[in-house]
Amino acid sequence: MYTIGDTLLTSPPSNSQLEKMEKDLASWTRALDIDGTCKIRLVISQVGRLAAMAYPDAAPEMLLLGAKFLTWLFAFDGEFLEESSKSHHEKIRTIKEISYAAPGKDAGIESEMLRVFFELSNEIALSASEAQFSRITNHLRSALFAALLESASAQRHTGLNSISAYLATRRDSSGVLLCFSMAEVLSGFIMPEEKFYEPRVTALRNSACDAIVWSNDTFSHAKEEARQNTLGVLNILENQGMGLEEALLCSTEKHQEIIFRFIKLRKAASQEAGSGEYCYVNCLWAWISANHHWSSTTPPYSYNC
Template structure:
């Protein structure tokens, strides 16, 4: 296949993924309720709302649509405005008595109330810690975007691990399975090898992000800027790296220590949830329009992506739109 300068071939991880996936049997009902809940706050412009709906975010993580809201809003904001949004998000999540009267605060507080009904104490402490780090790193992302700065590879990976919100989504695995893992599990090097392998498997968002002008927060752009790779070379490199991560995720499970039967059972359920995330993320990428627009089914077959033209950014004012 002869490619133009605006085309590249995606790495094919889906066909070689050894993990079985599936969709929650309550997805349809839960997705409708989650979407209706988000829409009730009317926080999006019409274009943002259309993009949000077509992305079928509920299919990936129906309980955390609020994270996608913050992600979408902050993508169009300056560092100052992202800081203001992040503070609302963080304060409303951490303090049940804090309220600035904004819609975003009310949305977050409603989520917090539902989450705390079932989450264990240790799982909750980890989730709130990751929430704070997530907000800080989304603000850092906005600062970098404002300066037009692209990080080196190692610094990017460290930032992306936090501002992608994947660790928060992994916190919901404990919520969903009713686990409450002790901290010593998260300090074990073998467990962390499995955990970080799952976090770092993020490969298909480049076209969407470059079209929105936010590709500085994407590993493809980072590799092209730092290692002088072409677009296709960067895509190929990422595919090889992700295949290594997949292998690490699978093989490291054979070397986990034992923490006792009860904890071992919870660890097994949590890792099962990580596997569902990996496979589900790959499936979701080709079942919605979030990454590839209306051609997502065609791209699933050919793996050939033609870069979309740059979109005009939308103005978003935290004070006028969220209060």
């Protein structure tokens, strides 16, 4: 489908280290004090496999840390942000407590979601530079508040009614920028601060986010419809007058356009093997590829779980 030697993954990695990490992650997930249905969904989602494809250069212990953090992120989104019994003010208060926490904060608190977050956050801080940890916390803050905005919009059927506005919000609310910011720490490279915010790197990052959002929304449309979540690219296209079949075709074409845009931008990036920019851009592609495979093969996208 794609040129210049870039292809989306067709199968996940498989080795004894991955199998051990997945077992360790499953045990850790089952021990979480959260809703049983959410816990089952997390276990069958094979988050460890996603992490292994998205962070292919991470050492085993760092890969497990990344997989735990992804699991927490998915759990917090499903267990807390989408929980209708919690008030808007309660959600904002909790997000503030997470967003402005300093490394080393005591994890001995009542909320399981907060307790686990502070434990993982402290582990990440031990391996991250000050600049890296700052980027992670900034992207986490943006992700949580954007997810809250998106959730409120979906419930009220207001706002985010254009593709551009939706994608701009989803770059944060999807947590993808946060996952990208974890790459340096997990994979052990340094992306210079001045490079990180260069326009061409920002354009690459945005294209990678958009590719993942389009892929997620297309594969998860049936699941989200069953859950009565009517906020997604296909829903927006349908609201613009397209039938579902036409919207699916349009979505597939847009996804390929975004992939080609990323590949074109990637060719202009640093080709110096081992440099921070080279490693970072490769990580963006790994995430696009890993997410595509994970979304197309993971049970929660195939069944209403």
